[in-house]
Amino acid sequence: MARKIRVLVAKAGLDGHDRGAKVVASAMRDAGFEVIYTGLHQTPEMIVQAAVQEDVDAVALSILSGAHMTLFPRVLELMREKGIGDVLLTGGGIIPKADMTALRQMGVGELFGPGTSTTAIIEYIRGAAPGGAASRSAKAGSAR
Amino acid sequence: MANAARTETATERAKRETSDAETAEAPPALSGGENGAPASPTPLFETLSGIPVKPLYGPVDVKPGLEERLGEPGKFPFTRGLHPEMYRKRLWTMRQFAGFGSAEHTNQRFHYLLAQGMTGLSTAFDMPTLMGYDADHAMAFGEVGREGVAISSLEDMEILFRGIPLDQVTTSMTINAPAVVLLAMYVAVAEKQGIGAEKLGGTVQADMLKEFIAQKEWICPPRPSVKICVDMIEWCAKHMPKWNSISISGYHIREAGATAVQELAFTIADGIGYVEECVKRGMDVDEFAPRLSFFWDVHNDFFEEIAKFRAGRRIWAKLMRDRFGAKNPRSWQLRTHAQTAGVSLTAQQPLNNVARVAIQALAAVLGGTQSLHTNSMDETLALPTEEAATVALRTQQIIAHETGVTNVVDPFAGSYFVESLTDRMEEEAMSYIRRIDEMGGIIQAVERGFPQKEIADSAYRFQMQVEEGRRTIVGVNRFGGEEEISIPVLKIDPEIERRQIERVRAVRARRDAARWEQAMKDLRDACRSDKNLVPYVLDAVRAYATLGEISDVFREAYGVYREPAVF
Numbered sequence: 155m156a157r158k159i160r161v162l163v164a165k166a167g168l169d170g171h172d173r174g175a176k177v178v179a180s181a182m183r184d185a186g187f188e189v190i191y192t193g194l195h196q197t198p199e200m201i202v203q204a205a206v207q208e209d210v211d212a213v214a215l216s217i218l219s220g221a222h223m224t225l226f227p228r229v230l231e232l233m234r235e236k237g238i239g240d241v242l243l244t245g246g247g248i249i250p251k252a253d254m255t256a257l258r259q260m261g262v263g264e265l266f267g268p269g270t271s272t273t274a275i276i277e278y279i280r281g282a283a284p285g286g287a288a289s290r291s292a293k294a295g296s297a298r
Numbered sequence: 299m300a301n302a303a304r305t306e307t308a309t310e311r312a313k314r315e316t317s318d319a320e321t322a323e324a325p326p327a328l329s330g331g332e333n334g335a336p337a338s339p340t341p342l343f344e345t346l347s348g349i350p351v352k353p354l355y356g357p358v359d360v361k362p363g364l365e366e367r368l369g370e371p372g373k374f375p376f377t378r379g380l381h382p383e384m385y386r387k388r389l390w391t392m393r394q395f396a397g398f399g400s401a402e403h404t405n406q407r408f409h410y411l412l413a414q415g416m417t418g419l420s421t422a423f424d425m426p427t428l429m430g431y432d433a434d435h436a437m438a439f440g441e442v443g444r445e446g447v448a449i450s451s452l453e454d455m456e457i458l459f460r461g462i463p464l465d466q467v468t469t470s471m472t473i474n475a476p477a478v479v480l481l482a483m484y485v486a487v488a489e490k491q492g493i494g495a496e497k498l499g500g501t502v503q504a505d506m507l508k509e510f511i512a513q514k515e516w517i518c519p520p521r522p523s524v525k526i527c528v529d530m531i532e533w534c535a536k537h538m539p540k541w542n543s544i545s546i547s548g549y550h551i552r553e554a555g556a557t558a559v560q561e562l563a564f565t566i567a568d569g570i571g572y573v574e575e576c577v578k579r580g581m582d583v584d585e586f587a588p589r590l591s592f593f594w595d596v597h598n599d600f601f602e603e604i605a606k607f608r609a610g611r612r613i614w615a616k617l618m619r620d621r622f623g624a625k626n627p628r629s630w631q632l633r634t635h636a637q638t639a640g641v642s643l644t645a646q647q648p649l650n651n652v653a654r655v656a657i658q659a660l661a662a663v664l665g666g667t668q669s670l671h672t673n674s675m676d677e678t679l680a681l682p683t684e685e686a687a688t689v690a691l692r693t694q695q696i697i698a699h700e701t702g703v704t705n706v707v708d709p710f711a712g713s714y715f716v717e718s719l720t721d722r723m724e725e726e727a728m729s730y731i732r733r734i735d736e737m738g739g740i741i742q743a744v745e746r747g748f749p750q751k752e753i754a755d756s757a758y759r760f761q762m763q764v765e766e767g768r769r770t771i772v773g774v775n776r777f778g779g780e781e782e783i784s785i786p787v788l789k790i791d792p793e794i795e796r797r798q799i800e801r802v803r804a805v806r807a808r809r810d811a812a813r814w815e816q817a818m819k820d821l822r823d824a825c826r827s828d829k830n831l832v833p834y835v836l837d838a839v840r841a842y843a844t845l846g847e848i849s850d851v852f853r854e855a856y857g858v859y860r861e862p863a864v865f
Contacts, residue, residue, distance in 0.1 A: 163865075168425035168441055170514030173554050173641075176754050176865040177761045183865075193863030194514050195429075197437070219425050220680070220790065224440030250679060250787060268645040268678050269774040271765045 160210040161279060164192040164201045166229065169219035174246065178214065181272035187279070198225060202232040205241060211283040212263075214275075215245035222249050226257050242283040246270065342768050346599035347557030348759075349722060355714035364717060367612065371707045373627075375615035377608050377720070378708040379666040380631050385704035391669035392694045393470060393635065397422030397446035398681045399794045401457035404447040408462060410684065414691060418500075420470040420671060421458070422446035423480075430476040430517045430849030433798040442795035445681070446472075450802040451844045455483040456490065464488045469500035470545070470635070470669075475517040477504035478526055479848050482836040485538075489840075501542035501591055501635075504530055507568040507740055508547045511749045512554035514861065517849055520741055522856035526831060528575045533832035535586040542591040544572060545635065551749070552595035553641045555757025558606045559723055561595060563730030564740075564749045566613055570731070571740035573622055583622045587629035594667070596658040597639040603658070604710055605719035607634070607665025613724055613731075636662040637671040643678045647773035648785050651675035656693050663697055664710060670694060680787040747864060754865060802844060809842035817841040821848065825855035 163179045165172055172194060183189045190208050192201060205213050213233070217225055222245075230243055246266035249257075254265045264278050344350045352359075369375050372382035381387065394416055396407045408419055423446040426438035432450040433442045442448045449455055459469075464487065473480045481502045485495045506523035509516050516523065527544060534543035548556075548565035556564065569590065576586055594610065596603050614632035618624040638658040643651045652675050659672045672690040674682030682690070698704060710716040737743045744750070763769040770776045817838040824834040838848055 167439075168429045168431075168437060168515075170509075172514060173754075173757050177555075177758050179865040180754075180758045181761070189865075191863045191865050193861055195437075219441055220444035221425075221440040248678065248680070269771070271775075272761065273765060 158186060158188045159212070159279065159283060160188045160190070160208060161212045161214055161283075162190050162192065162201070162205050162208055162210045163214050163216070164196055164204070164229075165194045165216055166196055166198060166201060166225045167217065167219055167221050168195060169217060169221070170194055171218040171247075172216070174218070175214075175216040178216070178246070178272055178275055182276060182279075185276045187276070198228040198232050201229055202236055202238070205233065206236050206238055210241060212242040212244060212279050214279070215243065217245065217247040217249070220248065222247060222257070223253055226262050227260055230261055242279065244275075244279065244282070246275070340768055342763070345558070345602040345719070346597055347559055347602060349559070349602070349719070349726075355718055357714065359714050359718040361721060364712075367721070368711060368717075374619065374630055376611040376631055378711055380611070380633060380668070382707070384666060384707040385663070385698075386707070389698050389704065390663065390667055391418045391468070391635075392416055392691060392698075393418040393420045393669045393671055394687060394691055395420040395422050395470075395472065395637070395671050396687070397424075398788065399443040399447065399790055400798060401447055401449065401454045403443075403794075405458050405460050405462075407684070408458075411687070411691070412462070412467070414688060415695070416691060418468045418470065418669065419462070421472060423471075423473055424448045425515075426450075427480075427845060428473065428475065428515045430479075430845060430852070432802050432844050432846030433795065434802055435846055438795075440795070442798050444790050448794070448798045449480065449483070449845060450798065451805045452483050452486055452839050452842055453801065453805050454798075455480075455487050459484075459487050463493070464491055465493045465497040467499075469498075471500070471502045474503050474506055474509050474513070474515055475523065476845055476849055477502040478530055478832060478835050479839065479845050481530060481534075482832065482839045485836060486839050495537050495541075496539060498538055499540040501545045502530070503545045503547060503593070505544055505547045505568060505593075507571055507744060508550050508565070510744045510859075510861075511551055511564060511568075512556070512753060513550035516859045518852055518856040519859045520744055522852070523859075524571070524575055524741065526852075527572060528579060529830045529832050531572065531576055531586050531589075532579065532581060533830055534589060535581070539589075541589065542633075543586065543589050545591050545593045546572065547593040549593050549595045549637055551753065552597065552639065554753050555760065556749075556753045557756050558597065558599070558602050559726045560730070560749070560752060560756060562606055562610055562613070562723060563727040563734075564753075565592065565594075566610065566617070566727065567731050567734045567740040567743070567749075569614065570617065570621075573618075574739065577622065583618070583624045584626040584629050587618060587622075587624050588626060588631075592632050592634040594634050594636045594662070594665075595639050596636050596662040596665075596667075598642050598654060598658065600657060600661050601710075601716055601719055602723075603661040604665045605716055605723050607636075607662070607667065608708075608716075608720045609723040609727065610634070611666070612720075613727060633668050635669040635671070636665075636667040638662070638673045640673055640677055643673060643675070644771060644774050645678040646778055648675050648679065650773055651678075652689060652693065655690060656697070659693055660697055660701075660703065663703060666708060676785055676787060679785070681790070683786050683788045685786070747862065751864070805842055806844065814838075814841045814843055818843055818847065818851065821851050822855070825851060 179189045244263040368377045371378040425441040427449045431438045531543040546569045548561040552561040611632045615630040618630045638655045674686035674690045676686045734743045821834040
């Protein structure tokens with residue numbers, strides 16, 4: 155039986171807008187994902203630590219505070235440092251198109267704006283992060 | 299299919315929550331879509347909040363005793379409005395929320411908006427300020443000046459209100475956890491202008507209960523947070539007779555996903571919570587209740603919103619008179635600010651938002667609001683540009699001066715539909731309020747996560763209705779697909795963060811260290827007692843103690859709140 159896709163839904167920085175993160179988390183859970191929600195006001199360090207500990211296939215970061223151009227790159231950098239650079243980093247929020255493009259070029263996955271259906275997000279994660287954890291558990295196992 | 303299963307439960311829940319037997323059978327699906335858009339499978343004949351709506355209303359839908367439930371405008375229970383002549387005598391205050399970047403930038407925007415005919419200021423603060431951090435704190439990284447203006451010390455506040463005589467404007471400050479600090483800074487700036495606190499008019503939002511319920515900007519846990527709110531209510535009652543000591547807010551509750559009924563219920567439950575705490579402290583209800591104010595969201599469902607405003611006034615009047623024994627008619631009045639629903643705006647086809655805002659604003663006016671903010675069309679993309687903010691203000695001016703709706707007080711009174719909806723909302727909100735009372739009050743309910751969970755469930759239900767096409771959002775799940783229209787977006791210069799960090803450090807280096815130290819010590823001591831903290835915070839800001847330093851005193855004294863991460 156296929157292992158369930160594990161996703162860390164994370165809220166970074168001071169932003170308290172959690173309606174979207176909670177709706178997406180609920181939809182992922184109903185779609186059969188295992189969802190871990192960090193809660194609010196996490197630093198990039200806390201998020202990446204949780205991603206490592208929970209052995210997730212994807213990190214879905216929600217940012218509506220305008221701080222996406224500092225927080226996404228920082229989370230990505232830390233993920234690479236901690237050896238989980240192969241885990242998908244995706245997310246959503248109030249992010250202008252140009253910034254989405256710039257973040258994609260840095261290695262962040264698809265980012266989703268207002269009006270996105272949860273189905274689109276779920277389909278994307280299914281496609282972009284399958285088996286990520288399975289291939290990584292061997293690596294992680296030897297490192298521990 | 300997982301989605302289909304989910305729909306069943308959502309529909310069942312909606313049916314369970316609506317109390318009478320009006321729930322109509324779902325009508326047959328539309329046969330085709332317009333403009334190639336997918337057909338709506340089953341149109342929902344219900345309000346945006348899930349109250350079933352019949353095709354026709356008549357005398358049988360209005361229960362006996364309507365005249366008593368309505369009263370006259372300006373009289374108990376204020377269903378028809380707070381004033382006998384309403385907008386004929388005085389229009390609502392057009393209060394546009396503004397704030398971005400540095401204090402200098404926002405000061406310029408204030409001067410611009412006042413020159414355009416705006417009649418009250420409304421300040422948006424950035425995330426670090428809202429959470430009680432100075433610009434140079436690690437948690438402020440990347441967020442300084444982004445969502446509002448950055449205020450770290452009294453010096454920033456002096457710049458923010460430069461050239462604005464504070465006895466000639468009223469100012470609303472959207473600040474909660476550190477509200478006591480910003481209130482003190484405002485009083486201190488006025489002192490420097492030679493204006494006493496008794497002359498100042500305006501509001502600090504200062505409603506911490508709705509922070510735990512919905513907006514999620516906090517410093518300390520609920521109980522000490524509410525204690526500080528009550529300190530402000532008490533101090534303002536004595537020293538600031540023209541100041542609204544709190545703005546009990548449904549806005550954020552609604553934006554987080556609540557239905558109109560939940561917004562009404564949880565907000566009024568919060569109001570009850572503050573009144574109870576003030577009474578426990580030994581204050582007379584008529585001493586402070588006239589300065590309590592409210593803040594509603596205005597969403598798309600036109601009649602439901604009008605009914606909500608009317609029901610809210612009636613519920614509050616009855617509670618204050620009959621439950622709390624208030625004798626002053628001003629204590630019975632639910633005075634409210636309103637803001638159009640940010641959450642209803644779409645990033646797709648943003649020009650459509652101008653129409654949404656106009657309809658919502660009209661509902662607030664027909665509902666009898668005392669002041670109004672209209673959102674800018676670009677707010678799902680970034681903070682508003684000057685042009686977008688001007689269109690939003692002009693929308694209010696058009697309603698006020700061109701439509702004629704201001705000529706008649708409460709024009710929907712007596713409408714079978716609106717009266718029936720008003721009664722229905724009152725009943726459903728009161729049933730929630732009774733449940734919260736049974737839990738031991740709103741503070742206990744919040745600690746148990748009750749309103750939080752109800753809101754998250756409503757948000758999820760709404761999203762699923764949109765995704766199934768049962769709710770239409772024009773330009774998003776229907777009538778979309780055209781070329782994307784791009785509109786100009788306000789950019790915040792990252793330089794602002796660097797300059798703000800320099801400024802707060804310079805203030806710390808320059809201030810009178812001995813005076814600062816004494817004020818900080820006095821504040822720390824006061825936090826260990828039951829004393830009202832306002833005078834101590836006032837002394838601290840006069841000594842240029844920063845917002846972050848004062849918030850740290852609260853963190854040490856009362857602890858830091860962490861929310862259980864549930865969804």
